[in-house]
């Protein structure tokens with residue numbers, strides 16, 4: 001399942017990897033002396049290697065490579081959410097990552113820094129977020145799968161580049177592990193970039209696809225889905241996570257079927273004198289041309305709204321009180337819904353998985369019988385506006401929230417459900 005290899009000639013025999021190995025299978029070779037004159041490290045029992053990569057992480061000279069058979073790996077691996085995003089991106093064929101460190105997503109950059117050089121990919125820590133997103137623009141123009149990641153203030157800096165990607169109809173994946181705000185805020189979890197993400201994030205008329213994972217498994221699944229949707233609809237896609245989903249560790253399976261990326265005849269890869277030039281461009285000085293392009297793009301958005309809405313519906317069929325929550329809030333809300341059901345209250349949960357397109361259909365259906373909606377958010381009330389739009393204000397929608405990096409407890413959500421249940425009796 002795992003293979004550990006050493007660039008033996010570069011080993012200085014410090015033994016740090018030996019101490020780090022939980023299986024005790026590394027040792028310094030007794031027979032071999034390398035070019036540096038050291039007895040290099042080697043693996044005494046390759047079959048016993050579990051691929052934990054502790055040795056590679058410990059090696060000061062980065063000369064150890066651990067290859068895990070994550071492709072179609074049926075067993076689950078314990079990983080942080082941020083690491084799952086990075087590994088899933090690699091599985092999806094992303095070989096170019098550009099970023100800039102910012103908590104709480106830095107593990108993505110750290111993972112890519114370790115993995116990309118070993119698989120022939122490119123990791124580059126750019127001089128700024130603005131530089132990173134423009135490197136993404138360049139690679140995407142050349143038709144390659146590419147990703148960047150950041151956290152709230154960093155995403156704001158990327159706004160101009162995201163708008164350029166959208167204006168050029170280029171696919172790319174952007175991860176936002178949200179932190180509290182506004183301003184520099186704090187590193188604790190938040191969902192207050194909902195407006196920024198679902199309304200595009202930069203200037204001009206456009207949307208990006210926004211996916212909201214609520215588990216480490218979904219951090220991986222939705223990253224792969226983000227690459228697929230970005231390529232299919234020629235637009236940026238964002239994985240909108242938060243400090244909790246990025247930092248928490250859960251078992252994750254990478255047993256995914258990866259689809260071949262589509263052909264990209266529009267890519268700026270050089271004509272070889274065999275076709276007209278392809279131009280990646282978002283500058284249109286002719287207003288009629290720009291209007292026409294925007295109309296075409298928005299017609300495509302209507303197709304996406306029809307085809308790509310995703311939501312988890314939990315106990316909604318007969319629910320009087322429907323809780324709306326995404327990401328980490330949904331996990332808390334689900335506990336509260338279960339507790340409410342145990343008390344005889346008909347409560348249910350809709351968990352939007354796509355935030356853009358917003359899953360209107362699920363909310364419209366629930367609004368046919370629900371008497372009250374409660375939007376549970378780590379913001380001052382942003383998704384609540386989409387819940388009201390989706391339900392055409394036919395049913396009252398209330399807000400249950402915490403902000404500043406605070407998370408509502410299941411008890412707080414349960415109390416909101418109980419209060420609503422009393423009022424609608």
Ligand code: SF4
Nearest residue numbers: 021049050052053055
């Ligand atoms: S990957 Fe883990 S188990 Fe394998 S040799 Fe390295 S430290 Fe030991």
Ligand code: SF4
Nearest residue numbers: 011012014015017059
């Ligand atoms: S940590 Fe690196 S340099 Fe040190 S013994 Fe192990 S492989 Fe060699």
